[in-house]
Amino acid sequence: MIVRFLRNVCFVIAGALLLEAAYRAGLYLKYPERFAAFRLDSFTIFDRPMWRYDSRFGYDYVPSVVVDASEISNGQVVGCSTSTPVNAQGNIGPAVPDYDTADLKIALFGDSFSASATADGVTWPSVLQDKLEQSTGKKVRVLNLARDGYGVMSMFDAAAAKVVEVKPDLVIFAFQSGDLHDARTWRTVMGSGDDVRLVTTPENSPNPPDADATDIELLAPSATPEWCESMRQRPNAADPILRQMMEKSALLTRVKVRADIFDLRHSYLFDRLFRGDSFASQWAMLGPGTNPLLTVSDYGLDPQFVRSAHAVMASGIPYLMIHLPRGSDLAEHHEFLRLAGTDTLLKSVEAVTNQPVVRMSPYLDVSADDAMKMCISPSNCHPTRFGMEVYGSAVRKIVLEHMK
Numbered sequence: 518m519i520v521r522f523l524r525n526v527c528f529v530i531a532g533a534l535l536l537e538a539a540y541r542a543g544l545y546l547k548y549p550e551r552f553a554a555f556r557l558d559s560f561t562i563f564d565r566p567m568w569r570y571d572s573r574f575g576y577d578y579v580p581s582v583v584v585d586a587s588e589i590s591n592g593q594v595v596g597c598s599t600s601t602p603v604n605a606q607g608n609i610g611p612a613v614p615d616y617d618t619a620d621l622k623i624a625l626f627g628d629s630f631s632a633s634a635t636a637d638g639v640t641w642p643s644v645l646q647d648k649l650e651q652s653t654g655k656k657v658r659v660l661n662l663a664r665d666g667y668g669v670m671s672m673f674d675a676a677a678a679k680v681v682e683v684k685p686d687l688v689i690f691a692f693q694s695g696d697l698h699d700a701r702t703w704r705t706v707m708g709s710g711d712d713v714r715l716v717t718t719p720e721n722s723p724n725p726p727d728a729d730a731t732d733i734e735l736l737a738p739s740a741t742p743e744w745c746e747s748m749r750q751r752p753n754a755a756d757p758i759l760r761q762m763m764e765k766s767a768l769l770t771r772v773k774v775r776a777d778i779f780d781l782r783h784s785y786l787f788d789r790l791f792r793g794d795s796f797a798s799q800w801a802m803l804g805p806g807t808n809p810l811l812t813v814s815d816y817g818l819d820p821q822f823v824r825s826a827h828a829v830m831a832s833g834i835p836y837l838m839i840h841l842p843r844g845s846d847l848a849e850h851h852e853f854l855r856l857a858g859t860d861t862l863l864k865s866v867e868a869v870t871n872q873p874v875v876r877m878s879p880y881l882d883v884s885a886d887d888a889m890k891m892c893i894s895p896s897n898c899h900p901t902r903f904g905m906e907v908y909g910s911a912v913r914k915i916v917l918e919h920m921k
Contacts (some may be wrong), residue, residue, distance in 0.1 A: 525789040540795075541785055560766045562587045562740045565781060566715045567602050568704045570723045574675045576664070576704035580607040587745040592763065593752045597745035602634075610640035610661050616683070619658035621649065623916075624685035626672040630841055630908075631663030631691050633899045641900055642688075644909030645916075652917060660685065666717065668692075668699025669866060670822050673802035676836075677828035681853075687916070688829065688836035691908075693843055697862040706735070711737045711761055714768070719809045732768035737761070813857060816865040826869050838866070838874045841908060842881075843898040844891030852878045880911040 564715050571577045582603050588596035600753040604612035610631040616622060624633060625642050634640045646659040660683055662675065672690050681686055705723045707714045707730070716730035739758045746758060789795040829836060842852045853859055867873055889895070891904030900908060 540789070559590045559596065560735060560769060562735050562737050562762050564736070564738055564740050566706055566734065566736060568706075568715065570703060570705035572703075572721055572723075573678060574664070575667070575671055575702055578603040578607050578609070578664070579683075581605045585740065585742050585745065585840050587740045587748070589759070589766075592754055592759075594748035594759070597742060597749055600609050601743060606660075608661050608779065609663065610643045611638055613646075613658040613660055615656075616658040616660055618656070620655035621653070621657045621687070622683075622685045622758065622891055623649075623659045623687045623689060624656070624676070624680060625659055625661050625663060625689045625691060626667075626676050627661075627663035627689075627691040627841075628667045628672075628696050629663075629665035629789065630693055630899060631661060632752045635724065635902050635905070639902065639905060641905035641908040641912075644905050645912050648909055648913040649916060652913060663691070666699075666702060666704075668696045668811075670699070670816075670825075671701050673694075673822060673825040673829060674701070677825035680829060680834055685834060687919070688834055689753055689912070689916075690836065690838045691912070692843055693841045694846075694856065694859055697859060697866065698810050698856060700811050702809060706736070711739050711758065712737065735762060735765055735769065737765075811862070814861055814865075816862065817869050821856075830870065835919070836872075837915065838870065838872060839915060840874050840876055840877055841914060844900075844904060845887045845895070845898050847878070847881070847883065847888035847891070848885050850885060852876050875915055877908075877915075878910050880914045881907065882910065883907050 537882075564587075565582065567579055567582050567584055568576045569579055580603055581601060583599060583601050586593055586596075586600070588598075588599045591814075603609065604653070606612050606614070613619075625645075627642075631640065631642055642659045642661040642663070646657055649655075649657040649659075662679060662683075664671070664675070667675075669690070669692050672692065676688060676690070680731060686725055700719060700722075702717050702719055703721055704715065704717050705725070707716060707724055713736045714730075714732055715734045715736050716725070717733050718725040718730045720726070720729045740762070744758060748759065785795045811819075813819055840852065843854065846852065846854055853863075863874060883891070889906055891900055892898040893901055
């Protein structure tokens with residue numbers, strides 16, 4: 518009897534191990550980028566940040582900032598570029614300087630899905646603006662106040678202060694499922710000279726302790742365009758700036774945790790079945806400020822969110838909360854990322870705001886086969902130009918329905 522029991526136990530364990538191995542192999546083939554090793558000799562140096570600390574909102578963008586970048590690979594400078602990632606109004610995408618004279622003024626709050634721009638500066642909110650103008654024949658302006666890294670709580674905190682300032686006719690909160698789980702974070706620049714660091718932190722402080730700070734970008738004011746071009750044309754491995762940056766690149770490992778097919782500390786299959794995300798344990802290993810999650814299971818238990826939500830409601834300005842489904846979830850016929858606790862958090866947001874979150878799926882015109890074309894890559898579902906068209910078209914339908 519005991520022998521049979523032990524044999525059955527062994528069979529169960531062996532079967533579970535085989536399932537885990539097969540599942541890991543499938544993940545490895547489907548998401549090779551997440552298993553790729555981070556190379557300390559391949560990174561980018563920026564001469565200045567596009568973010569600045571803000572105690573109220575976590576951070577803000579620097580208006581019209583010009584950023585010079587030096588791309589390093591195998592210990593050599595291989596590329597130099599200059600960009601202006603933030604417009605004159607301090608937002609991502611095309612500026613709307615004539616916002617105040619529009620027939621329909623929309624203020625949009627969101628995360629990096631809304632603050633992602635193509636090489637020519639297009640964002641899905643700018644696509645939305647064009648489509649609404651074409652549909653209504655009116656002058657429509659969408660002020661894109663989305664910020665990368667924002668969760669739902671940060672969106673409402675920002676809106677509570679900014680809707681009174683920008684006085685829109687309509688407010689849109691556009692978020693994807695993961696934003697429901699994200700805690701507030703702050704970004705700040707610490708240090709000086711080439712020792713300067715840009716970090717993200719769960720602490721509301723311009724100088725958080727190192728244990729609570731995670732570097733998200735390498736900065737070096739000395740990495741000027743002239744230095745970059747000189748190093749690109751005449752490589753010099755002994756250059757002091759380059760050597761310092763090579764040493765400094767180790768700081769990025771805290772935000773570059775990769776999945777490991779041979780890591781036996783956790784089960785990818787267990788994470789998928791019981792946490793809703795195969796890589797849940799991987800995200801838990803990130804640096805302290807990279808991806809902090811909420812410590813409450815109900816938005817009504819966060820006093821700041823309740824105050825912010827009530828301030829938005831008290832403004833009297835109509836608003837919509839719209840869920841942005843990721844292309845990868847649509848490809849699997851899901852509206853939401855299947856993370857444990859998502860439904861509970863979503864219902865609590867609706868309860869505090871006394872308003873439903875609009876599910877986008879009924880407004881979408883994209884097949885499951887085409888849904889992955891919305892994603893930059895299988896492991897990065899920030900919108901492509903096609904994805905921006907999909908989101909812009911769907912939100913246009915939602916807004917027009919709201920205006921009836």
